[in-house]
Amino acid sequence: MSPSLLIDNIGQLVTNDPTVGCGPLGLVEDAALVLGDGVVQWAGPRHAVPQAAALERLDAEGRAVIPGFVDSHGHLVFAGDRTAEFSARMSGRPYTAGGIATTVTATRAATSNDLGLTVDRLLAEGLRSGTTTMECKSGYGLTVPDEQRSLRIAAERTDEVTYLGAHVVAPEYAGRADEYVDLVCGAMLEACAPHARWIDVFCERGAFDGDQTRQILRAGVARGLVPRVHANQLGHGPGVQLAVEFGAASADHATHLTDEDVAALASGTTVATLLPAAEFSTRATYPDARRLLDAGVTVALAADCNPGSSYTTNMPFCIAVAVRDLRMTPDEAVWSATLGGARALRRSDVGHLGVGARADAVLLDAPSHVHLAYRPGVPLVAAVWRAGVRMPTAVPLS
């Protein structure tokens, strides 16, 4: 053990480890945290901190420390701007320009360097607000080379990479969706699989139906990818049930659910990943987190960063909306944005601050994690460590 940093005098420490502290959050008051060799060396009450001297000591002065956020759903590889589309939608004006197709056109036209700079910018922005793990999907290329380069760019920069050739049918395949599905399952999959861990499908009316989703997931699994599904965002459909059937890590959105959908999630290992910033930014109906939680479903929160329907990287904002409008408690929302996200990515090393976890920690300029919902919109992330290394943040301590 080589302890490099003792964070001392923590008013409230969220470990998400029930063996360390109280309740699901593993909450410890008047706590200390020891980071070293990139992992958590020790977490617990201050009076019991081991005597081995850390190289450095930081006095949290009674502030709260939580695990870094695990944002398990992001579409970061894109080009172009959809400000006008957003403004028109929120002003009640019709906007017929092409939605995802707009971004596809801009993304194909962009240089790889520019695409990489956008991913860098969004990852840095997320990191400043406490996100230490971020998933990243392709899905704005929709040709073999454009999907492949999107994944390569993502893989160079993020922890978790998802092949989403099945985002929508590529425009040049309009009216020939089954041919596009064959491409997604064939040459495109071959080119993309080496760069990705996950395969994802937008299973929705207007995107891919149940049979197409099944075909794509099956091909991805055969190629060694692990499934996750965009499911039941805009209406009822087979997405959630298919996700459970395939043992997907996560069914994302999960907004329009039947009792059978909820029962399927509760009976399986598939996490329901809720993306409230998407409903916020489209004035859509929010998912009912309470119903899922009360049924025993594991719930994650993610930001769904994308230029069309949810252009945010800010997990504290997602927590505040989840508490207000999804009827999660502040404790549940913080858990879902950290360990919930880790479950949705099948990661045991992030999302908590138990001994041996990656040393991803966030110091809040607040005495409690509850302030993330209690103080909506206020930047409270004062310091972020990833793998024990302090990252640049922006909020001066008060």
Place this chain on the structure above:
Amino acid sequence: MSPSLLIDNIGQLVTNDPTVGCGPLGLVEDAALVLGDGVVQWAGPRHAVPQAAALERLDAEGRAVIPGFVDSHGHLVFAGDRTAEFSARMSGRPYTAGGIATTVTATRAATSNDLGLTVDRLLAEGLRSGTTTMECKSGYGLTVPDEQRSLRIAAERTDEVTYLGAHVVAPEYAGRADEYVDLVCGAMLEACAPHARWIDVFCERGAFDGDQTRQILRAGVARGLVPRVHANQLGHGPGVQLAVEFGAASADHATHLTDEDVAALASGTTVATLLPAAEFSTRATYPDARRLLDAGVTVALAADCNPGSSYTTNMPFCIAVAVRDLRMTPDEAVWSATLGGARALRRSDVGHLGVGARADAVLLDAPSHVHLAYRPGVPLVAAVWRAGVRMPTAVPLS
């Protein structure tokens, strides 16, 4: 004219001056802004910028510049914490502890130094998110000396100070509301008036009724204070009509309105100040901004920072919620958070960037003011000037 700073290469400049640019926002694309002697020296298209050399030039690199936010409703002089009350409320658990009374007890017990530090902290926090004018009320003292010192502390630090002895009936006057009203109109007013510009009343069931509100406003006006009213927040009532009757600068909250209330506001000069973060943080019904705007009412947006029902200083957050849930357009919300707030404070020198205005400007790390709603929760305020002086901010430019 002594120009000290040229902000050049502004992608979109919101001046709120229709003589300078397009529409109510006075929007100029490819713009420049010259600040000097603490005021706006020039604003307009870049190609027409006057040749007199500024001492300093800042290249906005295509980003947007807007006027500093004018937050016309804040309760910043308080002590104590209500995290547990918030958490219980949002978790559906009953919480019977005393709401405002909790804060009154803590505020009375606090040292003036500690109260001042809290105001300083919240003003600095607001400033970092672009708020360059902030109103501040008393109302957690509720004794003559405690109200007086609250206002003195506020007046030392903020632009606009409001006497709100009539926040609730002081606990020691329980059952003797009329005696408390006499105090508010008598000795307390005498002690407080020298420190305040405004008088405010919480006109609501459980606080002060129509007759009491009338008595208090009349006394305040006689003492030279200008009225503003907490009106129609929790239910229908006489607040809005009284505000218009008294020619109040603003009726704040304005959530539960009859057609007569809307007509009264439309016929008078009283601004309707909407406080969506309060409804956000209490899961209450949002006010209907669309109805007010369509009737021709002037609408302001403010943060209502207070430890009980809206513990935020963040105007971009209020804009995002106003667009999503109050059905304001992004343009309307930005106007209401800047010039709308100035109207609610009867200030002609702030809230816009016309020539001669106080040089309160905000550089966004975004190409458009629409991003304040399009990118919810993301800290976008990259630089703030107040009276031409650059203030500390926290967002590194991407």
